[in-house]
Amino acid sequence: DLALIYDGYLAALEGKHSDSSTRLYALAEFLKQNPSAIASTNFYITDIYDFSAPELEIIKSIANNALSLTVGITSGYSNPNKRIYPDRVAKKLASLCEGRVQIERNDESLPDSVDAISKKLFSYISTSAxxxxxxxxxxxxxxxxxxxxxxxxxxxxxxxxxxxxxxxxxxxxxxxxxxxxxxxxxxxxxxxxxxxxxxxxELLSEQAKARFILQAIACYRTDFRLGEVCDFIKNPLFSIYSRYGEEGAYLFENYCLKYNVRFVPTSTDDCFKKHEERKIFNAKEQKSGFIYANIDDKVEILDNTVENVIPEAVRKEVVDILTPERFKGSKNIKVFVELTRELLEKIDPYYVKYVDKIASQSEYFRKCAEQVNSKLEAVLDEIVEVLDEQADINKFESVFKSMIKTLKIALxxxxxxxxxxxxxxxxxxxxxxxxxxxxxxxxxxxxxxxxxxxxxxxxxxxxxxxxxxxxxxxxxxxxxxxxxxxxxxxxxxxxxxxxxxxxxxxxxxxxxxxxxxxxxxxxxxxxxxxxxIDFEHYTTLEGKDLQKAALALSTKKACFNEVLKNGVSGRCDANDTDVFGAALSLLSEDEKKLVNDSRVSPVKIALPEKSYFAGRTSVSRLETFFGCPYAHYFNYILSLRKRKDGTFEGTENGTILHFVLEKFFGDVRDGNVKDEDEAKQKAYEYFDRAIKENNFEVLLEKADTGRILARLKEEGATLCKDLFKVQKRSAFRPFLLEAKIGEGKIEPMSLEFGGKKVELKGTIDRVDILDDKFIIIDYKTYKSADLTLKELYCGQKIQLYVYMRAVEKSLGATPCGVFYFPVYSSFTDESGNRYKYKGQACDSRETLGLIDEMATSNPDCAIVPFKTDRKGENLNPEIHLSKEGFDKLGDYAVAIAGEGASKIADGYIKPSPLKDKCKKCDFAAICAYKGANERKMPKVKGLESFDTEGEKNE
CATH class of the missing domain: 3.40.50.300 (P-loop containing nucleotide triphosphate hydrolases)
Structure with missing residues (x-):
């Protein structure tokens, strides 16, 4: 009946009035012009507690011309909460009817509890027992x-x-x-x-087809600005139209954000350049114009896809469907309407597919979709009928948007x-x-x-x-x-x-x-x-809990959901086993398999051997594995990456400072820096080169990243000036800069396990030497950088000790220090010192003085670690190592690296993060095992824990 009445109502409107306000005004005008039409009719109005201006006009016409008018209004009388009742509306209507009003009082009989609500709710008065x-x-x-x-x-x-x-x-x-x-x-x-x-x-403007038109118009208006184009290509209708679907939209956005494409070109020729990631493919490194930092070698992508291909194809699809040139310039507004209709006609086949897709979920969505076409046509007809003037795309958008923003779809x-x-x-x-x-x-x-x-x-x-x-x-x-x-x-x-x-x-x-x-x-x-309300547990005891369990598991879909949610997650206790066991028995074989598969954390995967290592690996990759094998699986096996969005991140910061320091200390080594002013000028020069050679010019085009880079440039200059002064205090001199294992003076190094051999790769930031002594320095651009024994023991900080062994073997020299060097922008400490090496140094006071002469005169201000006991007599044995101590840590680092490589090659991926690793993990949002099987770092005191001989060190 409702459907028949509603169809008749729409037919009576004849498509002339597209929203409720225009319908009300039309009715008010009709009653004003045709008073006799209601002369023999009784009207009743109820369940309305406030009236708009056109509604009041309608009531006035009815009151003056109808046989009778009865309006039901709820009154608060003398209730404690009478202020919330609409008595004022009754007074307004009485005034409107010019005194021709008879007020009839009808008291409602309510149950005690409801009567209390009626009279006291929102009165905020205390009630005694x-x-x-x-x-x-x-x-x-x-x-x-x-x-x-x-x-x-x-x-x-x-x-x-x-x-x-x-x-x-x-x-x-x-x-x-x-x-x-x-x-x-x-x-x-x-x-x-x-x-x-x-x-x-439902708002008409929120329906897919209406949004498609609004988003298309926004593209025209903004000259295809990236934000508007991305909104357009994420519309489900474009996803159905596009050969690449939703994935293509996100690849397009990734490309544009990464390379700071602010306005999408609308040429039919190829526009997106071929920017390739740095790749490892078939064990061969392929360099490109856009490279990552040399901080580490974490970036390994095991495919050879050129990243511009799909984005360029999607761009051409946008140009093809929107034909940008046709909407440019000033035209009669009717021309814009015709162009819009052509666009609607072009997407009609895809809209049909879209409606079929969403209707498979619920017929509710089909009923919404069915009204969209007629309402859009009504809006366009109204624009043609009312407006006949010149307009540009801005004016047309304003008119079209203002009309459909107010329209709603009622079901x-x-x-x-x-x-x-x-x-x-x-x-x-x-x-x-x-x-x-x-x-x-x-x-x-x-x-x-x-x-x-x-x-x-x-x-x-x-x-x-x-x-x-x-x-x-x-x-x-x-x-x-x-x-x-x-x-x-x-x-x-x-x-x-x-x-x-x-x-x-x-x-x-x-x-x-x-x-x-x-x-x-x-x-x-x-x-x-x-x-x-508690759905944490169900019990098998007789009573309400069992009844609740029976209801919660009353359909097969509910059984699957509850078994998966409670049984697998471990939320249920032993008393619930029978309940979930019974629910599990009702599931299909496929559902049972899904449940059983999700009960156990993954431990191993089986992939072709080349999927794990392409003949070589980096130490930083092994550190990631020891931090969490599952995060390693995401990073290095699945090659998942955080989206590059054209913002300034820590990797860019590290890339630039590493480049500047490499070039600067090369000049220091070669005697090409005479004073602090020259150090500053060198820093400026190398900063500009770093921007150019790493394709970071796109960051200069944006105001926010431009300001960050300007500040970083000054920080880099200050850093070089300060380190030039520090370097003059040291007898050790820079020798190797950005030295790669297996290249130049550093001999190849490999890990052997289970009859297999994997070459190690890596880049050593800096090696300083004095005669037959050397120290290793690794720049870090974050504040928390430290090199502790317990992290080394857990495989987290093994990189520098593996590098130490490679340098020791290649140069035949003795290690005297293995250091992280935090170069982040900071204030000076209490001793007035801004820079400190973090790590282990030798146990010779004389050699410490050669690394930094201040170690003998004012050790608190020295850049090299200098830590003694309370009496100041003996050096701390965990910070200051003998040659045997360095050997022990180096051997341990190489041994545990081999153990890690062996487990990776065996397919080990068990989610077992070190404590707090999940908090900083890039994959936390997609990991199903966040916080599971968390491992605590053991307390490590002294070097006894690092023995690799005798009984195997687990």
Whole structure:
């Protein structure tokens, strides 16, 4: 019946009025021009508590010309909360009808609990124990951990009610925030096969086809600015149109962000250049124009795809479908309409595919989609009919957007028997139970979200001047309170009010409504309690818990979800085993396999041998493995990478400073730097070269990264000046800079395990020598850089000791220091010293003085570590090592590197991170085992733990 009436209503409109406001004005004008049309009709208006200007005009015409007019308004009379009731509306209507009004009073008889709500809610008055109304099970209060549990409890109540003979339409749901609850309701109700109708008018402008046109127009208007183009290609209609689908859109965006493409070229010729990542392919390194930092060799990509190919193809698809030239310049606005229609016609085949796809999820979406075409056509027809003038794309966009932004798609329920779900704008029948979800502070009643043109103070000032704003903010707040009060009076069955403790990334507080209901109601003479919703555990004991388990597992979809969520995650205890075992038996074989596969953390994978190592590996890769084998799997086996988005990151910072320091200390070594001023000029020169040779010019084009680079340039100059002064205090001189293992003076080095041999690769930032002594220096651009024995023991900081062995073997020299050198921008410490090596140094005071002469005169200010016991007599044996100590740590580093390489080659990927590694992991958002099997770093004191001889050191 509703569908027939609605079709007749649309036919009567004849497509002339596209939104509710124009329809109201049309009706008001019709009644004004045709008063006799309603002369023999009785009119009844109810369930409306405020009226807009056109509605008041309609009521005035009816009052003057109809046989009779009856308006039902709820009055607060002398209730404690009478301020929230719409008595003012009755006065306004009486004034409108010029005194020809008869007021009839009808008192409603309500149950005690509902009567208390009607009179006291939002009165904020305290109620003594003997004044509390007896609840008699009418009102229930609940709290949940989150929205998911809150909605699941609702679903179980509905499932239980229907099993006991009730109808789905006996349940109505009020959601304080439909956007927040909508998806949770849809997924949960789908699991329990509960039909539902969400009473939410969909904005036309948010539908895929309308957004496609708006996004296309935005591309034309902004001359194909990247942000607008990315929005366009992510539209589902373009994804269906494109040969590359959604993946192509993201590859396109990745390319443009990485290379700072601010405006997408619209030429039909090839525009995106071939920028290749640095690659390792078939054991051969392929250099490109855009390289990564030489900080380490973590970047290994095991494919040979040129990254511009798909982005360029997607760009051409955009140009092909939008034909940019046709929308340029000034035209009659009707021409823009025709061009828009041509674009709509071009995407029609893809829109049909899109509608079929979303309708497979729910017919609700098909009904939305069916109205889009007619409404868009109506808007375009109206533009043609009303406007006949010259316009550019900006004017056309303004007109088109303003028209469709106000249009909404209203739907009727898909099912005759379904759960009704609405919000503050919905009308609830109250024939059964009403559930109120999200009874949180600021949500029930809803509060203004800001963004108003006139503030409350502005309204008060205007009111004092005799200018009344209707409705004012105060009145809106009162209307919101009344709407909640009216809702809670309606259910003939139960009223269930619930709230979550958390949501939207933070803690949530219950609404005052919850405490007011507790204040005014009691159950069997006792205060009304708040039931805690708990789905953590089910037990096999007789009683409510078992009944709850039976309801929670009442469909096969629910069984699969609950077994996967609770059984696999370990949330259930031993008492629940039988419950989940029974649920598991109901699953299909494929579902059982999924459950069983997800019970166990992955330990090993089996891939072709070349998938693990392409003949060689880096020490930094082994360090990643020891930090977490699963993170290593993501990084080096799957080759996952963080998106490069054209912003300035730590890798760029390291690349530039490494380049500058390499070139600068090359000049220092060769005697080409005479003083601090020349050091500063050299730094400027090498900074500019670093930008150019690493293709970082794109960063200079953006204001924010440009400022960062300008500051970094000055920091680099200061760094070179300071280090020039520090270097003059040392008898050791720079010898090797950015030295690669297996090249030049550094002989090849390999790891052998299980009959296999893998070459090591790596770059040593700097080696300083004095006669037959050397120190290794590794620059670090982050503050937390340190070289501790416990990290070395766990395989986390083995790189420099492996490098030490390579240098020792190649030069035949003795190690006297292995250091990280933090070169981040910082303040000086208490001793006035800004720079400190971090790591282990030799145990010879004489040699320490040769590394930095201040080690003998003022050791606190020396750049080299100098740590003694409390008496100052003996050097700390964990910081200052003998030749045997360096040998022990070097042997251990090489041995554990071989062990790591062996496990990698064996396919070991078990998620077992070192403590706190997950907090800084690039893959935390996609890892299913975050925090699982976490390993603590052992306490390591002295060098005894680093013995590699005798019994195997586990």
């Amino acid at each position: 003997d004044e509390k109304a007896e609840n008699n099970g009418k009102v229930a209060l609940r709290s949940a951990k989150d929205r998911s549990d809150e909605v699941m409890r609702l679903a179980l109540d509905v499932a239980k009610g229907v099993r006991e003979g009730r109808r789905y339409k006996d349940f109505e749901v009020y959601a304080s925030d439909l956007d927040a609850y909508g998806q949770e309701i849809k997924s949960t109700f789908a699991r329990y096969e509960i039909p539902y109708f969400i009473d939410k008018k 009727v329920p898909t099912y005759l028997d379904c759960v009704f779900i609405g919000d503050g704008e919905s009308r609830f029948a109250g024939n059964g139970d009403i559930y109120v979800l999200g009874a949180n502070s600021g949500k029930l009643p809803s509060q203004s979200g800001g963004g108003v043109v006139l503030t409350d103070k502005d309204e008060q000032m205007l009111s004092a001047l005799g200018v009344e704003i209707t409705p004012c903010e105060r009145q809106k707040a009162l209307d919101g309170m009344y709407a909640v009060c009216d809702l809670m009076k309606k259910p003939q069955g139960r009223l269930v009010v619930s709230y979550p403790d958390s949501g939207d990334g933070g803690a949530l507080r219950p609404s005052t409504v919850v405490f007011e209901l507790q204040n005014m109601l009691c159950e069997n003479g006792k205060p009304l309690e708040i039931e805690r």
